[in-house]
Amino acid sequence: MAGATGRLGRHVVDVLAERGYQIVPMSRATGVDIITGEGLAEALTGVDVILDVAAWHDSDQEAATEFFRTATRNLHEAGRSAGAGLVVAASIIGNDKATAGFVASQQVHEEGHLSGPLPARILRAAQFHEFVGQLLDWRRGDVAHVPALPTQLVACRTVAETLVDLATDPEPPARPDPGTPIPEIAGPRRETMAEAAQLLGARRGVKVVAVDGSGLPDAEIAAAGAFLPGPHAELAGPTFREWLDTQP
Template identity: 35%
Template sequence: MRIAIAGGTGTVGRHVTRAARDAGHEVVVLSRASGTDVLTGEGLDDALIGADAVIDVTNLTSLSAKRARAFFENGTRHLLAAEERAGVRHHVALSIVGIDDIDASYYAGKLAQERAVAASAVPFTIARAAQFHEFAGQLLSGVPGPFAVVPRARVRPVAAREVGAHLVRVVEAGPQGRASDLVGPRDEDLADLARRQLAFDGIRRRVIEVRFPGAYGRGLASGSLRGGADAETGRIDFEEWLRSEDHRRG
């Protein structure tokens, strides 16, 4: 199968790319470095020639609902239009578990992306996963200094490596509308993950847990981001991930 991976060099994308190649698929990485830009549509028509499927793991880091919606809607629209012209038979979009009632901030963009995918003429699968083990480190690196403010959130984190392999299985299974959710092996508090990562890395920094305001903060603290009882469960827990080559220290 010829699979195009949008965002194929990012946190999840690099694992999708590796898993797809290990499974014997031909991979085309869609990124600005390779001459394609999903936000403008540049290079997509040429890159998707002969593609059987597209996996979209593009991402934006923003708490602005307006900016998140614009990013995910524009990128999805350009991808799907190019896929339709190229005759692509399966579009897979990575989304997040438990966000249905959190149409705010970053999650507003992901819900807008899901709606755009479902409304298109291209056969699709939406695959939701829990927050990645990598998420705590992304928050820690966002604002330097002796303190780190982390939102109050009850999550069930999963390794990005396992998400990558899951997405390849999803694309191999063919369009199904909505795939099974994927979550990690145990419930965790996001602030505790941040503290454990700092301790493991030998970094002295104080983590301050804060209840974020509005619908976004309520959603984070509600526990809905842990997914449902029927979700598939990954095997790599946070401690194992910390000791793995996937964890990039400091």
């Protein structure tokens, strides 16, 4: 599994382990680099399904696009040589509408998987509950300015469970029909990112001020709901407030 030690990857590892599957965690921390290819062939030996939840570390579109282009190509080529039968990858809801930033880089990520030599399944997810804390960590001083853009936050654990369901579906893998919507997973409650941040800020003693998102990539289409789940999306809890109540 690529990205095994990341924010989402840790949860995927937990779900796989709980369901009794053997896991080969792949990250630089485990000696596998999906960009340089170091350790990749050895890690994929005997693997049936490749899970790709690797992520780039900043929002620069060009750098993120190159990361996903290279990583996807390497995973498919090494996976084919190793005899893997399927790749399952995490993506972002609304990336097909994005024109800039990290979200737009997911277009190359998805296309690389869907056009690669191995059959691939994609799961588009809403923004994670866990991302809200990162927004507060990025603040300067005692006040966090968070965009009041609509979202339908989902827990990483919920996304991980859905990814594992896709990866272990007994149906024979097939290339998706171009007219079939890519599966989506989102939380059950629509809110703004600022509203969620205010809930967390109240617990951390951080003042959160809602802003309009000006200057962010695709803020105008985001405000119009471009990154909200479609009518075919699976909606699953917990809500952000419910999830927050379970955090230490």
